[in-house]
Amino acid sequence: MSARHPNGPDSPAGLDRRQFLTATGTGLIAAAVPGAAHLAEAANLSPKADVPAPSPAQGSTGAKKKIPIGVFDPVYADLSLDAMIDTISGLGLEAVEIGTGGYPGSNHCPVDQLLEDPAKAKAWVKKFEDRGIRVATLSCHGNPIHPDDAHAKRDRETFQKTVRLAQMIGVKVIVGFSGCPGGSPTDTQPNWITYRWPEEYDQALQWQWKEKVVPYWKEAAKYARDHGIHRLAFEMHPNFVVYNPRTLLRLREAVGPEIGANCDLSHLFWQGCDAVEVIHFLGKQGMIFHAHMKDTVLYPENVAKYGVLNFVFEKQDLPLASDAFRAVGYGHGAATWKAILQAYMDIDYDGIFSIENEDPILPGPVGVERAAYVLKNVRNEILGT
Numbered sequence: 001m002s003a004r005h006p007n008g009p010d011s012p013a014g015l016d017r018r019q020f021l022t023a024t025g026t027g028l029i030a031a032a033v034p035g036a037a038h039l040a041e042a043a044n045l046s047p048k049a050d051v052p053a054p055s056p057a058q059g060s061t062g063a064k065k066k067i068p069i070g071v072f073d074p075v076y077a078d079l080s081l082d083a084m085i086d087t088i089s090g091l092g093l094e095a096v097e098i099g100t101g102g103y104p105g106s107n108h109c110p111v112d113q114l115l116e117d118p119a120k121a122k123a124w125v126k127k128f129e130d131r132g133i134r135v136a137t138l139s140c141h142g143n144p145i146h147p148d149d150a151h152a153k154r155d156r157e158t159f160q161k162t163v164r165l166a167q168m169i170g171v172k173v174i175v176g177f178s179g180c181p182g183g184s185p186t187d188t189q190p191n192w193i194t195y196r197w198p199e200e201y202d203q204a205l206q207w208q209w210k211e212k213v214v215p216y217w218k219e220a221a222k223y224a225r226d227h228g229i230h231r232l233a234f235e236m237h238p239n240f241v242v243y244n245p246r247t248l249l250r251l252r253e254a255v256g257p258e259i260g261a262n263c264d265l266s267h268l269f270w271q272g273c274d275a276v277e278v279i280h281f282l283g284k285q286g287m288i289f290h291a292h293m294k295d296t297v298l299y300p301e302n303v304a305k306y307g308v309l310n311f312v313f314e315k316q317d318l319p320l321a322s323d324a325f326r327a328v329g330y331g332h333g334a335a336t337w338k339a340i341l342q343a344y345m346d347i348d349y350d351g352i353f354s355i356e357n358e359d360p361i362l363p364g365p366v367g368v369e370r371a372a373y374v375l376k377n378v379r380n381e382i383l384g385t
Helices: 017-022 025-032 037-043 081-090 111-116 118-129 149-169 199-226 245-255 275-283 300-306 315-320 334-346 364-383
Strands: 069-072 095-099 134-139 173-176 231-235 259-262 288-293 295-298 323-326 353-355
Touching (some): 081 118, 095 353, 111 118, 134 149, 149 173, 275 334, 353 364
Parallel strands (some): 288 353
């Protein structure tokens, strides 16, 4: 079976766009998990499950705008730069998000070489442009406030190099994590605090923000600003101090307008957020700088028993999972994703839709192809093309 042209019971290839949009994305997983038909059934969220789905029509203006669809490059870590570009072009994708170090690595971007030679940097960008692909963002997800000094230093240096490279090649958005410090000056590992009682946890949380989080990001935002970069897109991610819209707002209020969102809804679905509401809420404040396209499936029968803090990453663990990442359309149906894309159009979002695949069932390139199929179809449906 060709990865470019999948077929079989879990393939959308045989559906036209309108048929696809009437199907639920989660209905596609039944054949993908051996012996786990109950997972496919559970993935279709019902009103009985206390996990809210997005409100498709809420606040929609019906605005229409063709927002580019792209991909985050770590999924192609095994491919050379040229082979990756061939693959992206073959899928009809229009943009790319490139890792420059930290957790994503820098498999396709020799940062030091490009910084040393502007001509080489220009030639690197031209490889994409010649295929009609826009280098939209640079991503250096890391933990620059890690309590281990060596770890923090490495990630801070990666951030600064990424800023300088973005300035050199004309990229306006840098994507990353807020990071997470220890809970005291003597800690050696990060301490993610989400609950403020007993009171020592609240004291530790306030210490983190006052002594580590705000001082570092004020300095980093100034560094970016001094180099012409005014958009730092934070992924609201568990295990980091910015993990939901409220903590993102807290950092923005403390640091300044350079702080905004990489709106990765996969981390917000399981927290009970309404995707459309989040997009409108942050978008009205001009805070959405980037958008990862990744889905999350929730299994109500396991959510009911174990709660939502029971996330799994491996296929063999799915029978006991409350939630897991999936490719776009395999956690929430195409109608929901249509509402999400419409919400981005409502706020006049000027970034890209960057596909990220961490699906435990669909291998990376396959997950990207399936997500691209969903996104292109729902975008076409909105635009009437």
